[in-house]
Amino acid sequence: TLNDELPRLKRRRAAAAQLLDEVEAEVEHIQMLIAEKLQRRAELSRKYGAFCPLGCEAPEAETLGADDDGGVELRASFKRQIADMEAELGQRRSQVSDAERDAQMRIASQEMKTLQAEMIALCREHEVLKISSGRAYVEHQAAVRELEALLRGQHSAESVQHETQAVQAQLGELRRQAEDPARLEEG
Numbered sequence: 001t002l003n004d005e006l007p008r009l010k011r012r013r014a015a016a017a018q019l020l021d022e023v024e025a026e027v028e029h030i031q032m033l034i035a036e037k038l039q040r041r042a043e044l045s046r047k048y049g050a051f052c053p054l055g056c057e058a059p060e061a062e063t064l065g066a067d068d069d070g071g072v073e074l075r076a077s078f079k080r081q082i083a084d085m086e087a088e089l090g091q092r093r094s095q096v097s098d099a100e101r102d103a104q105m106r107i108a109s110q111e112m113k114t115l116q117a118e119m120i121a122l123c124r125e126h127e128v129l130k131i132s133s134g135r136a137y138v139e140h141q142a143a144v145r146e147l148e149a150l151l152r153g154q155h156s157a158e159s160v161q162h163e164t165q166a167v168q169a170q171l172g173e174l175r176r177q178a179e180d181p182a183r184l185e186e187g
Helices: 002-051 060-064 075-130 134-186
Strands: none
Touching (some): 075 134
16 A cells, blocks of 8 residues: 555665665775875885886776776765855855945945035034124034034944954954864865
8 A cells, every 4th residue: 555655665765875875985985095096106106117116007008097087976075065165155145245234334434424524514604604693602512512423423433343344354264264174174
């Protein structure tokens, strides 16, 4: 029946997947051994040249196919490549986000400077129009206080921007340091 067949098929699938994992592990091991032997043969050939007493010269049949290592692309290598690409994509997205944030901070700083210049111009106009009255003096003082508050706000915004950039630089350095050990373990 169908209900009996599904569990049996699932067990067969699990066994086949396990067998595939074991076969790939064996292929990786064999590829590593081949690479070691080829490297050793190349070292002996360089060391002794044409007069190798240990038989380190490759037979003619082997040298013809020496360029074709016959390496097998395995699922594990594809998974590592995908993980590396995803990590790089995440890093690039973070860089784009950081760049957008920096651009927004620059725009805000520029707008603050423009507002400051407009406020100064308004204060000067206001001062010229009402300088003779006592009320003008009070209003002038209020405008000066507002201008000082704007300047403090601008300095605070610039300070926050510098601190944000420093923290982003530290974060980037920490990310690079965190990636290096991971790549060493994979290799």
